[in-house]
């Protein structure tokens with residue numbers, strides 16, 4: 001049996017959870033295992049019948065399970081694993097999913113392969129997985145020696161697909177939580193003020209790197225963004241480390257991952273740790289004075305030259321177009 | 325206040341990876357090494373906490389002798405003590421093994437605060453800190469981007485799409501840090517000089533049986549075809565043409 005541990009937010013299954021169900025069904029198809037999903041939280045039972053194409057849904061409803069209670073969730077999941085003896089356990093490779101599965105792995109003393117992108121099934125059992133390393137810029141093939149195999153699925157490694165078929169059997173699953181399971185709990189949620197277009201929502205992202213030279217120079221990128229539809233400004237780690245931009249603007253392995261229609265990289269060399277954050281952009285346009293810069297091997301359009309001349313000229317031209 | 329920071333020595337690759345001929349590792353013949361970014365911020369956080377509340381900070385790594393370079397870098401910035409868990413076969417340690425060696429070493433050292441990176445830069449397993457917390461039976465919050473110590477508790481915040489989640493945890497506790505919590509300082513020249521003289525506590529550790537075994541590394545496919553739009557300001561009309569094609573203007 002394959003156990004899929006799912007996440008919900010505001011009463012709905014997350015996109016990455018739907019991807020996890022899809023991957024679990026795929027794996028089941030190749031291995032002849034059945035699929036059981038585990039839903040945990042307050043008010044999650046309504047979601048169980050929507051999970052078509054799988055056999056069983058375990059529902060752990062508890063009014064205390066509001067917000068992120070990692071030890072409690074891990075306690076329930078570990079209990080389900082002990083009781084149902086799955087061969088494979090799969091969860092979304094989100095921040096919370098990886099955190100949860102690390103706790104489950106620690107409780108059961110099992111290996112955990114995080115952020116898997118590929119599964120190799122031979123003779124009906126899972127032999128190996130490919131997981132993402134370096135934030136996605138390298139892939140690692142791993143054999144898992146401990147059983148059951150604990151895995152998380154890298155977000156967007158595959159597209160979620162819906163399935164037909166009968167609604168699954170719903171089983172309620174209750175677990176007595178100990179005091180210790182509740183010791184880490186979210187006390188408060190402070191909503192962040194939304195200002196402008198976020199990097200993850202923008203259709204055009206303009207990134208600035210060391211070539212910008214100063215915080216001041218980023219003003220021209222802001223101006224350029226204001227002249228384009230749905231555009232936002234991002235930066236490299238060099239720019240954030242120099243305090244030219246806040247860390248929340250950092251694109252890359254240890255920053256945000258963006259997927260706009262167009263990424264305009266200004267004065268950015270194209271280091272892998274940066275590019276892994278923008279590789280899902282439909283098109284990449286690089287402006288760099290060094291024709292040998294690695295970014296030109298990872299871009300669709302290249303402009304060779306000094307950004308401090310090119311960007312102002314582009315702004316002037318766009319203004320002319322707007323005016324006329 | 326006694327603070328522990330666990331760091332990892334990782335290759336500082338810039339423009340691209342070269343793999344060794346057996347595809348088992350990143351070829352590090354011509355690259356330098358660094359502390360993983362999340363851990364660099366954990367080091368900075370430890371230094372700030374000790375500056376504010378007094379006490380001592382310790383940096384620990386499991387790795388080869390060469391990892392003294394990263395330990396000394398942390399000392400040069402202001403960390404007080406260093407521990408090297410020496411394992412020349414560090415490449416074959418999996419996260420559970422690494423966590424058990426760390427937990428075994430620090431369990432009777434009386435740390436109030438144990439800081440890790442949220443995930444290491446290279447192998448990104450997202451679990452060493454959590455596993456250490458379980459082995460020591462301590463509370464743990466991951467992905468922290470703000471940390472404040474008040475008496476005997478810590479207020480930790482993690483940033484999500486919906487806002488800042490606030491956690492209040494009694495000490496001792498484990499936190500895994502994300503880059504952005506602070507801007508790490510550069511070591512001073514004096515710091516670098518005196519770090520050379522600080523003794524590093526060393527202990528040889530042996531590897532338990534693995535749960536995960538690496539079979540190979542491979543590069544993902546990159547499929548972009550470069551079109552040069554031009555040199556300097558002459559390229560502006562072409563850029564505008566592309567912007568228009570994509571509906572950006």
Ligand SMILES: Cc1cc2nc3c(=O)[nH]c(=O)nc-3n(C[C@H](O)[C@H](O)[C@H](O)COP(=O)(O)OP(=O)(O)OC[C@H]3O[C@@H](n4cnc5c(N)ncnc54)[C@H](O)[C@@H]3O)c2cc1C
Nearest residue numbers: 209210211236237252253254267268269273274289307445
């Ligand atoms: C584990 C790890 C994680 C990391 N995570 C991230 C991350 O999340 N995000 C990130 O960005 N980085 C990250 N980095 C850092 C990354 O490796 C690079 O150091 C960084 O991305 C380089 O930034 P840059 O391109 O701005 O600077 P540089 O590499 O210095 O490149 C500057 C470029 O600007 C060009 N230039 C200079 N002047 C001009 C001009 N006037 N006009 C046009 N072009 C000009 C130069 O030719 C050069 O190509 C990480 C590193 C490590 C080791």
Ligand SMILES: Cc1cc2nc3c(=O)[nH]c(=O)nc-3n(C[C@H](O)[C@H](O)[C@H](O)COP(=O)(O)OP(=O)(O)OC[C@H]3O[C@@H](n4cnc5c(N)ncnc54)[C@H](O)[C@@H]3O)c2cc1C
Nearest residue numbers: 330386415418419440441443444447448449450451452538
């Ligand atoms: C074939 C093979 C090759 C390997 N190659 C390498 C390699 O090239 N370089 C390498 O370092 N490891 C290598 N490893 C070892 C292994 O990937 C990790 O060191 C170990 O499993 C921890 O995983 P992680 O760092 O991804 O953990 P994560 O859970 O992602 O790390 C979280 C945090 O734990 C702490 N941490 C992690 N590792 C250490 C450590 N060693 N000492 C102190 N604190 C630590 C850090 O604070 C880190 O931010 C290899 C393993 C195999 C099987």
